[in-house]
Structure formats: structure tokens, C-alpha cells
Amino acid sequence: MSRDTDVLVLGGAGVDTIIHVPELPLPYADSYMIEDGVRTRAGQTGDFVALGLTRLGLRTHHLDLLGDDPEGDLVRALHKDHGIALTAVPQPLGTKRAVNLVGPDGRRLSLYDSSRAADGDRFPETTVRTLAEASRHAHASITQPCAHALPVLAESGVTISTDLHNWDGENPYHEPFALAADLVFLSTTALPDPESTMRRLAERGRAEAIVATAGAEGAYLLTDGSLTHIPTVTPPAPIVDSNGAGDAFAAGFLFGWLNGEPPHRCAHYGAIAGAYACTVPSTRADAITRADLMAGAAENPL
Template structure:
């Protein structure tokens, strides 16, 4: 299979295409009850790979998302999302169906995601020739931890491109996530499930490849560790420019902002600042929408931060 694309890519994103069903709930955690009246329940496209791709696309980078999708209504929503945005997307058919999740969103914007592990092509593979074609001349590859991303790690090692990944709420021990950390130059993760974020971040550097590790920590900002500096330092959160709607996609927006800065030759601290600005913007966008910050707005806020 050959894919039409116009010249080398800035970023190839592997995996992470899917659909969320959004349910606004009166509180989190949600106490047991037989039923709750809730506002309109909405299903929309936009999982981590979609969000990172669209975020980078909005920032002016040449992107391409490669993943598996089912021939189902959910898959049609994902295809339409990328068609409307103008971002390049190659969807390979999978019998497992399109990846899905149900997101419960509280009044303060916090989210609880229920991920359907029965979908998403656990036994699928990206064709080696297609992956090599898309990665040829590509500046960077971002690998999502959903299947079939894990099967691409070994092949990427031989292609000579830099790699990033997002481990999301990794506990610091799960070996499935650790294989991504060991194969990436830049590793993002959430501090949510970590008793000692600094120790986990140093452990990622200890795996040998990563030169930068970032642990986001919501309204508390986050942690940054680079191999060059050797010390974990905190970075501040950014006050959202409008009222917070919910946190869906905030971590993906952070990754897009950070990678934009990295590929623009900026230092890690400035990259973290750009990521925080993009993440704050995402918190002001309703979960039913995908509306990433654009390049002009990001850079304008970056100069006044």
C-alpha cells in the first residue's frame, strides 16, 4: 500500500485514533445510584493520536496519522474529523473495531475515562513497507501506547528518526508502558499515579535512550528532566485564558506544544512553557469539540507568559 503525501513529514503519529462518549456527571467520584439525570450525552472523535496530530497540524507542522480503524460508525467519525481538519490520515482496516472510551466529566473539568480494551487491533500490525515509506525523511515520530504501536517500536529503531511517546497514567512499573519508554527520545507521562515522580523519571533516563522526560501534574504544572542537565525541575501551570470546561485532551495538547517547540529548536524549558499554554487552552474547550490552539495564538501567549 502506497500513501500519497507531499514531501517529508515533520511528525508521523502512530496509533491513538478513536472515539469518546462524553457524559457530564454531577460529581467525581460518582456515588452509586440507580440512575442520574445528565445533560446531552455526546459521541465524538478524538483520542490521543488524533489530538496530537490535530494539535501539531494547527501549529503548522506537516503531520500524518497512521492507525487501524473499524468499518463502523465510530471509524466514520474519526475519518470525518481528519477530513474536516485537512490533516493527513491513513486508516488501515481492523476487524477489532474502532477504539472507544466513555469519559465521565465532573463540574470542575476533571475526567474519568473508561477505555474499551476489546477494540483497537491488538493483533494488527502496521505494514513494514508503509511505515518505512511514511518515516522516510520524517523529522520525528510520536508513538501512542495503543495497539498496534508496540509492534512498530523495533522497526522504528532501525529507521534513525527521533521518537516520542506518552505513557499517560503509567504507574512506573507496568512493563507494557516501559517498552515505549525504552524506545523513545522524549517521554511524556502524567504524575497522577506516581508516588515519586522524580524517581520514575530518573528510571526512564536509566533505560538508556531518552534525553528528555516530562511529567505533567495538572494545575500544579509538572516536572522536567533532561539528560544534559541531570536535575528534575518544576515548571508552572498556565492560567487558562477562559473558564475551564474540562481536561479532555489537555495532556495531548501539552505534548503537541512541547514537540512544536522542540522541532523549532527551542530549549526544554521553553518547550514546557509552550506545552503548558497549549494544555491550558485545551481545558477551555468542551469535550465535545476538538479545537487546538493555533501557531499565532501559541506564540503570542508564549511571548507574554
């Protein structure tokens, strides 16, 4: 069977409107003057993972629901401009969108428009199967249609990764993703006991590696029953925004993983890619190149 695609990314396509605010949380006021402007650009979690993988030289295909609307046009243009293959399933409710409030320190508060998704959202099974059977690996965003695509992905023989984002360790919605994935990414933001949650997932699921990113504290890698700390890497430029750092980490890790690198080196690549993402203003979509990743690894050896 030919596997002409390195990574099939499922879900997570959409558009963000970026508003830089003077502080977070934002105190109540009748109005604020936004000197940097209010800007809208394509790029949500699946888009950023697909972009990150493509910039690292991996053959990437993105599958998601898109509306016939201006937001959908922005997503299509992003993929065309960066040479990312895209299969867009029609979404009558419209393309996913969000508003991101970004503070001076780069932290963000995301407001997601949940009206553009429905419980009945599905990818056509034949489409998922055909794309998966042509891929080496699948990365599933935690959006509704991806949950129902997990059994088809498993049957296709691809390895699977997912990002649980700011899961609290209890919400049952995330569990099917966590238990079906060979690689699990998540944030420590809402976890009272990250190590306990990671070990529980390892015991119940099939994950060979679990990575919990912890912002400025680095990340934690659980593999073969051993938990290790992955330190941060000094960014190549000033930090301006944390938006997309977790997606960049996942792309860097997957680059190493699909090239046969050991988990610790994969996580190091993720840290380098995540640090680069923090130097990119949230008003544009960009990711580290393969050459810059290798240069960063040489400058920051394990």
C-alpha cells in the same frame, strides 16, 4: 532522503462518548438525568496530538487501525475537516471507543472498550517504514500495534516521542515505549515518586528529555540530569475540561523541539497549549493555533 512530514503520529485514533455527571466519583443511583446530553465525537490521544500539531503548522500524518463503522467515519471526517493526512489500516474488530464521565471541575473518568483491540494487532511493516522514512519525527501512542512498530521507527532514523499517560512506574507494558523514545511524556497521577521514576528512565533509556505533567501543579522536566519545575500558565478562558490537556502539552512541546528551541522553552509552550486545552469543552475537538501560542508565550515570558 526527503522528509516531507514533520511528525508521524502512530495509534490513538478513536471516538469518545462524553457524559457530564454531577460529581466524581459518581454515587450509585438507579438513573441520572443528563441535562447537557450524551454526545459522541471523534478524538482520542493520537487524534488530539495530530490535531494539536497541525494547528501549530506542523505537517502531520496519522497512522492507525480503523473499523468500517460509524466511529471510523467520525475519525476520518475529523482528519478531513482539519487537513490531517490519515492512513487507516482496516480493523475488523471496529474503531476504538470510550465513554468519558466528566465532573463539574473538568476531571474525567474514562471507560475504554477493550473489545476493539487484539494482541495480534499490527501495522504493516512496509507502511510504517515508508511513512517513517518520509518523516522528521514519530510520536507513538501506547497502543498494541505501536509497540511492534518501535524497531522499524528506530531503523528509519526518526526521533521518537511517546506518552506513557498514567503509568505507575512498574507496569512492564510501558517500558519498551519509554526506553525507545528520545522524548518521554507521562503523568504524575499514579507515580508515588515521580523524580525517581524519571531518573530511572533517563538512566535506562535514550531520552534526552522526560516531562511529567502534574495538572494544576504544573509539570517537571528532566534534562541533562537536572530536574526543574514548569509552572502552569493562566488559561485564556475558564477551565471547563481537562480532557486532551496532556496531548496538547505534548504537541506544544514537540512544536518547540522541532523548531530547535531549548527544552525549557518547549515545556513552556506545552504548558500554554495544555492550559488552552482546558478551556475547550470535551464535546468538541480543538487546539491552540500557532499565533495564539506565540501570543501566550509573549504574555507569559519565561
